[in-house]
Amino acid sequence: MRGVSGNMDDVQSHPLGELSQEAKSDKMAHLKKALECLLFVSDKPMLLRELSQIIEVDETLTEQLIKELMNEYDERSGLAIVEVAGGYQMVTRPEYGRYVAKLRQPRRVRLSRASLETLAIIAYRQPITHPEIEQIRGVDSSHCIARLIELGLVKITGRKNSPGRPYLYATTERFLEVFGLKDLSELPPIEQWHQKAKTMGVSQTMDEVEGDASASDDAKVNDPDAQ
CATH class of the missing domain: 1.10.10.10 (Winged helix-like DNA-binding domain superfamily/Winged helix DNA-binding domain)
Structure with a gap:
């Protein structure tokens, strides 16, 4: 899967298309961090439509950004972004569950x-x-x-x-x-x-x-x- 940041030509039809390459890169990174924050604070899966409306870009671009985040988390994090119940949610990886359990007992x-x-x-x-x-x-x-x-x-x-x-x-x-x-x-x-x-x-x-x-x-x- 190609990374979003490496495919700026794919977003020419989006509002970002009028920005310079450097400005596009900065904007994409900013939006990706915004998505990361939304998924972190949400206590339930968030629909693609909801995320798209909040960051004010279309669903195609929003999904690209989410997929990029998913790949990044797979490579470096004890957290994961998963598709569940028709939406996206940030969760802890099962292999680290025993450590989390020591911190708090789940209801x-x-x-x-x-x-x-x-x-x-x-x-x-x-x-x-x-x-x-x-x-x-x-x-x-x-x-x-x-x-x-x-x-x-x-x-x-x-x-x-x-x-x-x-x-x-x-x-x-x-x-x-x-x-x-x-x-x-x-x-x-x-x-x-x-x-x-x-x-x-x-x-x-x-x-x-x-x-x-x-x-x-x-x-x-x-x-x-x-x-």
């Missing part, structure tokens, strides 16, 4: 084994109705669904055009953030869900689920808001 999103199972069903079958979830699980899932909505991992997306017009449930951007996914296409095959859950800090596995779990059966998922 946890607590999920019972039953809620974790319900979340998996919604993630892989979405949009899906309450009766369809219970048909798969074989037990009442009202509490689990309510808990997932409360945590911001699941949302109501509409109603199904069937008798009773039941609500349809789907996962949220917060779900993508918590599980470190760029979008739903990155969901692992269902048979690998257990391993994915483990890598995200879930202490209970799906095959342990037998109906609703008690509070003592809580699984824990890292909360990215605390990192």
Whole structure:
């Protein structure tokens, strides 16, 4: 991938096109530092559109600058800029997680084994109705669904055009953030869900689920808001 700073001819159509080569270089460096600041202070992924509007250049140039930053961080930093939940976020690299953990204990999103199972069903079958979830699980899932909505991992997306017009449930951007996914296409095959859950800090596995779990059966998922 070519660096932004080395491709000034590519931006002639942008407002920067009227500047001298030296002025362009200075402006590009300035914008890149501005993006770095925005990603550093944001506690959630920032959309390309949002970043573009803030630094007041078009999305094509903004994306070029972000890619350049990503390469620079890959080469020299314990931090990384990643694509997640449809946006960009600055995160610590996993290999340095044990050092960060000594500084602060991350908050946890607590999920019972039953809620974790319900979340998996919604993630892989979405949009899906309450009766369809219970048909798969074989037990009442009202509490689990309510808990997932409360945590911001699941949302109501509409109603199904069937008798009773039941609500349809789907996962949220917060779900993508918590599980470190760029979008739903990155969901692992269902048979690998257990391993994915483990890598995200879930202490209970799906095959342990037998109906609703008690509070003592809580699984824990890292909360990215605390990192």
